[in-house]
Every structure is written in C-alpha cells, then in structure tokens.
Amino acid sequence: MSKKILVVDDSKTALMMEREIVERRTTYQCVTASDGQEAVEKALQEHPDLVLMDVVMPRMNGFEACKRMRQQPGTREIPIVLVTTRGEESYMEAGFQSGCNDYITKPVDSAELVALLQSYLGE
C-alpha cells in the first residue's frame, strides 16, 4: 500500500503544483486541505504518513496546526514539513518550535522536495 501525504495550502496554485509533483514524481498518494484547521481534521481522518504544509493560511496558520497535531495522540508522530515564502532564521526557528520536522522555502525546488519526501518515506 502506497504512503500517503497530506498537502496543505490555501493557494490553489501551490496546492495544484505540489499535488502534481507528489502524484507524478513519486509513488505516494495525496490528500489535500486548504487551511490549518482542515489539515488537523484531515490528519485525524486520513492518517497520512507525512504532512506538507504552508504557514500563512486563513482560519488557522501552519504553526498552530503543527502544534495541534503534536498535541493529539493520533497525529503526534507524523512528520511535518512546513513550506513558506519566509526564509528568515527567526521564522524557521518559530516553525521548529511549533513542532515541525523540516522546513522548505518557496519557490519550491521540485527535485529538492521529492528528495526530502523520499528521505522521510523511502522511494
């Protein structure tokens, strides 16, 4: 059974691109959410093997969603990779404090993203 990635972004463009990368360049399945709150709900329902999540989103941002997932027994252990336009060290530090495992910046380098996903999930 193939591994499952939950891709979270409020940008339809980013969501479309990240989904295409996952589905065409890896063997993983993809489920999507468009904000942090939906991501927390989907993570509980879908039990993804990894969450790839934007930071700046309406309703609930990526940092808060990350914290919530870390508090829930069902989602505590899922690797979370945050994706954002903000590459400053302080911002990345805030990401790690929220409980993410990794952090990549936009524009996403597709090869780098695939390599990162494979480093967590295998090929």
Add this chain to the structure above:
Amino acid sequence: MNGDKNSASANKSTGAVMNDLRLEAARKRLSESRSQEDAIEGLREIVANFLGSEEIGLFKVERRTATFQVYWSFGIDVENYDLVRALGEAGLQRVMRGECHVVRPDRDYSGAMVKVQAYIPIRFANQTVAILAILRLLPQKVAFDKSDMELFKLLSDEAAKPLFGSGVHSTPVVDGPGMRT
C-alpha cells in the same frame, strides 16, 4: 509512435518535467479563474509561489489619456513609486512591443526609483494591454532563470483575458512612443 513519445518523455530531465508541471499549473490556475478577482489572486499566487516575489504592480494601459493606470498591486504602496517611468523610454517601447524586460542584478539602477526586477507585457490581440512589474525577490530567490522566462511568456500570452475579462476588448492599443508615465 507512442513508444517514441514515451521514450522522449523519459529522457526529459527532471528539471524540464518540473518546469512543464509548473507551466501547466499556472495555465490551469488562470484559465479556471471564476472571476477577475480570482484571476488576480491566481496571478499573485503564481508570482509568489513560482517566481519568488511578493511585491507586484499591474498597470493597465489607458488609451484615451495615453497613460498607465495602477490596476492592482500587492506588497507595495504603488502610489509612491513611478514604476513604469523607471523602465525608461526605450525599455517601455520594447515592452509595449511585447518583449519582457528583465533587470540584471548587477545593473545600475540610476534614475529608477525602485528596483523592479522584471516588466512583463500582458498581451491581447497582438497588443500590450497592461504591464506586470515584479519587484523585490524573496531572499532565497537569487535571480530569474530560463524556466522563469517561459512562465513570463505564458503570463504575457494568457493572462489578459482572465485578468480583465470582457474589459480587455476596450483596453488601449497605443504603442510605446507617446505614452506618458
């Protein structure tokens, strides 16, 4: 035939495949816009996610007054910047003819009030109907590359209709010389 096609596809570099995906996503985002507002949001998303900038100005060419009007901006107070003037007369003429103008990072910006990184003509029916100015790049984005030029071309060719809707038909057809900025 199919075998050849598959083989060609398999030989395509990962970078080229990824670039195709990016172009496809951008095209789909623009063409599937539900309204002009949604198209503008799509344009912002494309520039932020694929081109690496969150400072954008869109100027519509105004035929009757031979001027440029700010149509929309993001991340900048566009009233404070004379972005189109910074392009210069020769540059403006080239953009009005349909060429993208990309500023090299080492270029002297003398006379320019702000550092616009690229001017992209938005074309409709062989006319430039608007100019998209992309300003400061995100720190992690060093410069535009070859694949970005393909995305510029796509925006130039395909963004007008979603952005301006039926209003694109009434947009100006004045070319370069004589335009006031």
